[in-house]
Amino acid sequence: MVEANKIDSANSIIKAKIDSKILEEKKKKIAKEIAKKAKIQGFRPGKVPVKVVEKMYAEEIKRDAISEAVKEVLDEGIKQLGANEIIGEPQVIKFDEKEDGIDVEIKVFTKPEVNIDDSYKECVPDVTLPEVSEEEIEEELKKIAKQFAxxxxxxxxxxxxxxxxxxxxxxxxxxxxxxxxxxxxxxxxxxxxxxxxxxxxxxxxxxxxxxxxxxxxxxxxxxxxxxxxxxxxxxxxxxxxxxxxPAEINDDLAKKYMNDENATLETLKNYIKDSILQRKKAETFAPLKEQILECLVEKYNFDLPENIVDQEVDVIIGNEAAKLTPAEIKELQENPEKLKEFREKFVDEAKNRVKLTFIIDVIAKKENVSVNDEELTQILYYEALMQGQNPTEYIKQVQEQGLIPVLKMNLIQEKLLNKLLEDKVKGE
Missing domain, CATH: 3.10.50.40 (Chitinase A; domain 3)
Known part of the structure; x- marks a missing residue:
């Protein structure tokens, strides 16, 4: 009998008693399958007695029978819950073998229900971009002239x-x-x-x-x-x-700097103006992005999958552990109570990070913001060059470390925040 109950909208528990008779039936079925294929000395292929197989492969048969039974419990439980998107691996939290069967409890985690209307735009502050002065453009021109001195x-x-x-x-x-x-x-x-x-x-x-x-x-x-x-x-x-x-500030300088025979001094000035504006925009946007993220975390509340929160706590602890002395690490390893306290310090931060990931995902879809593989590859290629690494090897290393989804989400977040602030600049 399988019983599935929701703890909340993102976490559920499935309970079941796997009857010993069911396990025996599964073991016999698995043994028969093995007997058909087993090659055992003294017997012709496909003619090995089931009893011999049951004796020789007892542990393997039992393991496979239990695995199959637990999977059936899990499938039935998920069906009862009506869960569409399971996140991460289910966790077996109870496995009690008895004479009449096995009592099993499994935690499953689902994508939370995140209901966000257009009120997220209230988190985007008003933006006033500083202007670019002629003096700033002239200063940049002088620097360029010195480069070509x-x-x-x-x-x-x-x-x-x-x-x-x-x-x-x-x-x-x-x-x-x-x-x-x-x-x-x-x-x-x-x-x-x-x-x-x-x-x-x-x-x-x-x-x-x-x-x-x-x-x-x-x-x-x-x-x-x-x-x-x-x-x-x-x-x-x-x-x-x-x-x-310094080189003379004229059309020739523009041609050299921009590597364009059609460039003029006016072209160069416009390019410099745009570059300064982009730099100022980035400087203006940076603190506002943090403000938006903090507002979104405060504004929305919903249930979070416990396994994802636990994973995020592990990531934070991994980073924090690098700051500890060997003596401090040893103390945590030897003292479970202290390790528990240390871990609990980062739970709220982990919850906010996980919550923000789901919020950004929903808003990005509403704003049609995404990052394709080509964009991601270009950014990784550039990062590799900046670090003096071989781009192909660097990208392969990032893939092997399983960092692609994290990087992709970070890029989506950055693009989304820029879009929200750009829209505010335009008065949308």
Missing amino acids: ESKVVDKESLEKGDVAVIDFKGYIDSKPMENGSAESYPLEIGSGSFIEGFEEQLIGMKVGESKKIKVKFPENYGAKEIAGKEAEFDVTLQEIQEKV
Whole structure:
């Protein structure tokens, strides 16, 4: 007899007594199936006596019979509940074997009933976007002009910070020439920090044609271990002084920067204006997104599947455990009461995260917001490049770790929040 009851709209319990007679019938049926296929020495294929099979495969037959009976209980219980979408694996919370059968209780978890009308829009605050000034555009143009600056020889009395020093140098450690420690006519921008700390500063004030000994010490963590932490001396001669002259701000600069022969200065200005606007929009939206999420969590209440909440608690604990000392982790492992207290600290946070996932899912469907596989792949590809990893291997690794659904939901949430705020900007 199977009895299914809802604890709430997302959690249910199925109870049943699996009669020993039913189990015996299933065991006989399974034994007969095995007998048809079993290859046992001394018997022809398909002619193995059932009694022999029952004896040889007793444990396997019993396990399969119980598994089949429990599945039938589960199927019948789900049918009684009228549950359409089961979430996660059912949990057997009671399994009591007796002479007359097995008492079993199974918890099942379903997608919660989330009823959301258009009132979610009340959580979206008014948005005022800052304007982009001409001064900001001009400032960006100057930065771009500096990027395309050209070095030109200048007649200066002495070298200053910001100048380009064209130098000959030879390096020595313990009075012996350094391997790859010399160069001629090397252009070094003073203040760029491209040489060892202290080197560039000692060049300031040198005159063209002047030679000077520069003493520096390589850092302890320097890449080349054979010279890490050692003192070095460089013979340096200043051949000439150059200044970086920013490129002219005109159509040619626009063509170079945008890599477009049809670009004009006006095109570049519009591009810069849009870039600044997008940056300001992101800065304006960021705190408002947190505000929207907090409002949605407070606004809606519904039952949550316990297994999903437990999984989220595990994720949070996994992250928190990384911050603990080995001694603290050991204490939690050895003290069940403390571990329980530690776990309970994160239950509310886990519930809010799970609740938000269901809310976002419903609202995203209402707003026709989704993320397709192509978009996800592009983002993962970009992330891989930013981390200096092989994109194909990185994507495969993310897939193997089962992170695709989480990443997809995060992207949907981001797209949805942007859309809600964009609509508010437009006054919709």
